[in-house]
Amino acid sequence: MALEAKNVYFRYNKKQPWVLEDCTLHVEKGECLAIFAPSGYGKTTLAMLLSGYHKPTKGQILLENNPLPQNGICPVRLIYQHPEKAVNPCWQMRRVLEESGTLREELLDALGIEPAWLNRFAHELSGGELQRFCVARALLSGADYLICDEISTMLDVITQAQLWNVVLSEAAKRSMGVVAITHNRHLAERIATRVVDLPNMDK
Amino acid sequence: MKKHKTAPNRRTKLVIWTSIMALALIAVYILGIFIPDTAVFSSFLNAKQPPSFKHLFGTDALGRDIFLRTLKGMAVSMTVGIAASLISAVIAIIVGIAAATGSKAADAFVNWLIDLVMSVPHTILIILISFALGRGLKGLLIGIAATHWCSLARLIRGEVLQLRAQHYIAVSRRLGKSHGWILTHHLLPHLIPQFFVGLVLMLPHAILHEASISFLGFGLSPEQPAIGIILSESMRYLSAGMWWQAVLPGLVLVLMVLLVEQTGEHLQTILNPYSVQQ
Numbered sequence: 001m002a003l004e005a006k007n008v009y010f011r012y013n014k015k016q017p018w019v020l021e022d023c024t025l026h027v028e029k030g031e032c033l034a035i036f037a038p039s040g041y042g043k044t045t046l047a048m049l050l051s052g053y054h055k056p057t058k059g060q061i062l063l064e065n066n067p068l069p070q071n072g073i074c075p076v077r078l079i080y081q082h083p084e085k086a087v088n089p090c091w092q093m094r095r096v097l098e099e100s101g102t103l104r105e106e107l108l109d110a111l112g113i114e115p116a117w118l119n120r121f122a123h124e125l126s127g128g129e130l131q132r133f134c135v136a137r138a139l140l141s142g143a144d145y146l147i148c149d150e151i152s153t154m155l156d157v158i159t160q161a162q163l164w165n166v167v168l169s170e171a172a173k174r175s176m177g178v179v180a181i182t183h184n185r186h187l188a189e190r191i192a193t194r195v196v197d198l199p200n201m202d203k
Numbered sequence: 204m205k206k207h208k209t210a211p212n213r214r215t216k217l218v219i220w221t222s223i224m225a226l227a228l229i230a231v232y233i234l235g236i237f238i239p240d241t242a243v244f245s246s247f248l249n250a251k252q253p254p255s256f257k258h259l260f261g262t263d264a265l266g267r268d269i270f271l272r273t274l275k276g277m278a279v280s281m282t283v284g285i286a287a288s289l290i291s292a293v294i295a296i297i298v299g300i301a302a303a304t305g306s307k308a309a310d311a312f313v314n315w316l317i318d319l320v321m322s323v324p325h326t327i328l329i330i331l332i333s334f335a336l337g338r339g340l341k342g343l344l345i346g347i348a349a350t351h352w353c354s355l356a357r358l359i360r361g362e363v364l365q366l367r368a369q370h371y372i373a374v375s376r377r378l379g380k381s382h383g384w385i386l387t388h389h390l391l392p393h394l395i396p397q398f399f400v401g402l403v404l405m406l407p408h409a410i411l412h413e414a415s416i417s418f419l420g421f422g423l424s425p426e427q428p429a430i431g432i433i434l435s436e437s438m439r440y441l442s443a444g445m446w447w448q449a450v451l452p453g454l455v456l457v458l459m460v461l462l463v464e465q466t467g468e469h470l471q472t473i474l475n476p477y478s479v480q481q
Contacts, residue, residue, distance in 0.1 A: 053373055073379030086370040090392050100378050141378060 001029045001064060003050065003076060003145045003177055008059035010045060019045045023059075025196060027145065030175040032168065034182060034192030041198050043181045044081065047149040050179060051078035063145075077143035081150040083130040087122040093133055094118040100141035110166045111136055112159075127154045135163060139170050145177040152187070164191055214473070221469040224462055228281075231459065235278025243267045243275065243428065251440075254447050261447040264440055269433070273452040276430040277459055279423070283340065284409035287347035291409075292402040294352040296394065299359025300386070303367065313360070317353045325350045329412055330421045343422045347409050355401040362397055366390055396474035403467035407460040414456060430456050 004026040011018045019042040027033045037043050048054045049061055052068040061068050063075065080086040087096050097103055097118070108115075111132045122130060131151060138146060148167065152160040168191060171178045182188050188195050211219070245265035254261040260269035302313035320328070329346035336342035366372060366389070375385050416422035417431025425432055430452060437448035 052377060071379075074377040077377070078374075080370055082370075086374055088369075088371045088389055099375065099380075137374075 002026045003179075004060075004062040005046075005050060005056075006060045006062060008046075008049060008056040008061065010042075010049060010054065010057050020049070023198075027177040027179055029144065029177045030172070031194065032171065032178040032180060032192045034180045034188035034195045035198055036182060036185060036188045036195055037198035038183060043183075043198060044149055046198070047078055047147045047179070047181055050145075051076045051147045053078065073141070075144040076147060077138040077141055077145070078147045079131075079134050079138050079149060079151045081153060083127060083134045084122060086134055087130060089122050092119055092121060093125070096122075096133060097137055097140060100137045102140070104140065107136060107139060107166070107170070110169075112162060128156070128159055131155065132163065135167060139167070143176065145179070146171060147179045147181070149181045150183070153182075153184075160187070217469055217473060221466055221473065224466045224469070228459070228462055228466070231274065232278050232281050235274045235276070235281075238271050238275050243272050251445060253445075254451070260451040261445075263433075263436065263448055264445075269448060269452060272428045272433060273430065273455050275428040276433050276452065277455065279427060279429045280410050280413050280431075280456075281406075281459075283343060283347070283413045283429075284406050287344050287409045287413075288351060288402050288405040290344070290348035291351040291405055292355060292398055294348070295355035295359055295401065296398060298352065298356040300363055300390070300394075302356070302360045303363035304382075304386075310360075313356070317357055320350060321353045325412060326415065329416055330419070333416060333421050338421060339424060343413060343416060346416070347412055351405050351409060355397075355405065358401065359394060359397055362394060363390060366393055396471070400467055400471045400474065403463060403470055406467070407463045410456070410460060410463070 005023055008020055008023045009018055010020045010023075023046065025033070025035075035043060035046065045054065049056055052061070052070070052074050063069075068074065068076065087093075094103070113129075113132050113136060117125060117129065117133075125133070131154065135151065146167070151167075152163055155163060164187075167178065170176070180188065180191055245267050247266050249258070249262045249266040249268075250264055251266075252258055252262045258268050258270065260273060263269055263272075298313055298316075302310045328350050329343070332346035332349055333342035336345055372385060372389055375389060380388075413422060413429070414431035414434065417429045418435040419431075420435065423429045423432060425436075433452045434449060434456075437445070437452070441449055
């Protein structure tokens with residue numbers, strides 16, 4: 001029961017250099033893996049690959065020993081670094097959440113989402129408030145794995161802690177696998193059961 | 204949120220202005236439709252009179268009241284304009300979405316087609332199409348509709364390409380939504396402002412083309428009170444000093460076109476989601 005990357009190579013097109021070379025990692029269900037790397041080492045690209053937004057140029061992404069499904073609901077959910085790009089600007093937040101599943105009051109409460117925010121549009125919320133909605137959307141969808149691509153970079157320390165507490169407790173309750181991508185060493189050590197350094201992993 | 208009593212903000216003012224302008228356009232249109240044919244009878248007793256209170260725009264060589272005839276002409280012109288730009292805008296939406304979401308070959312073909320149609324001067328193309336289809340209302344309509352979709356189609360293609368690259372579309376797809384669902388829920392709502400603004404900004408072009416093609420004699424038939432016909436008839440009498448036959452209907456045409464254009468631009472500001480709080 002794991003999400004695996006097997007000898008994954010990736011480049012955006014043939015003229016460009018490899019972004020990722022021979023990258024192998026696996027996440028068990030119920031585990032929280034932190035991937036740590038400085039800027040520009042392909043953290044986001046890896047997140048996109050693991051959640052099926054990109055296809056690896058060589059190698060495979062396996063979910064329970066099968067390739068990731070290309071159509072239908074993907075059991076691996078990615079939370080983006082930039083929430084303002086991940087929400088349709090013409091939709092009220094209630095609709096954004098309902099796109100992935102039915103609302104659960106206690107989850108919204110735990111994330112500190114006020115009921116009034118549900119009737120707002122994306123540009124009427126701050127980045128941190130919006131990111132909570134993106135987390136809520138990912139958690140509501142009933143995914144088995146959660147890829148968090150620097151989801152708390154734009155938040156203050158208290159909100160970061162609050163957000164990660166919700167994510168980790170929800171993940172523990174449903175025994176989800178979590179991949180946390182970050183360049184904050186302290187955060188990585190605090191939340192993860194295992195920390196992987198991306199620069200050491202390939203090459 | 205507390206409500207403060209203040210002067211209406213810019214957005215409210217804009218909405219009011221746009222409504223007034225739209226109402227003025229609709230009023231001219233309805234007036235034009237409801238003026239009976241008998242109101243613009245010809246009477247040689249009244250022929251060639253300059254503007255007066257009885258005949259605001261004067262009368263023409265056949266003694267018909269030019270003001271009423273201009274109003275009727277505007278209604279005909281607007282009908283042609285609205286119908287042609289509506290057809291054009293629908294073509295533009297379909298072609299634009301097809302180019303942006305279809306295969307590379309389809310995209311290349313659409314771009315080539317747009318370049319082709321845009322490289323031929325519209326007037327010549329409309330004359331050719333209108334002539335080939337036997338002139339009259341039908342030829343003119345098809346001619347205008349077939350030439351005006353290009354720039355809007357290109358705009359919509361660009362917009363759809365940009366939208367397709369958005370993260371929330373990718374998220375939606377990974378949430379298991381179908382292409383059709385994404386098209387109707389994510390893409391089309393974003394295109395509605397483009398569609399309406401494109402439509403309204405196309406309208407003056409369509410009206411002017413209708414008038415100019417009719418003026419050149421390739422459009423509507425001479426007995427119809429279209430604005431182009433009125434202007435082309437007036438040319439014969441211009442050298443006799445009957446300026447009102449050309450100037451006044453011409454001014455009305457310019458005024459209507461400006462009014463539509465302004466309405467379109469206001470609409471653009473109103474429908475833009477980022478100017479909501481102005």
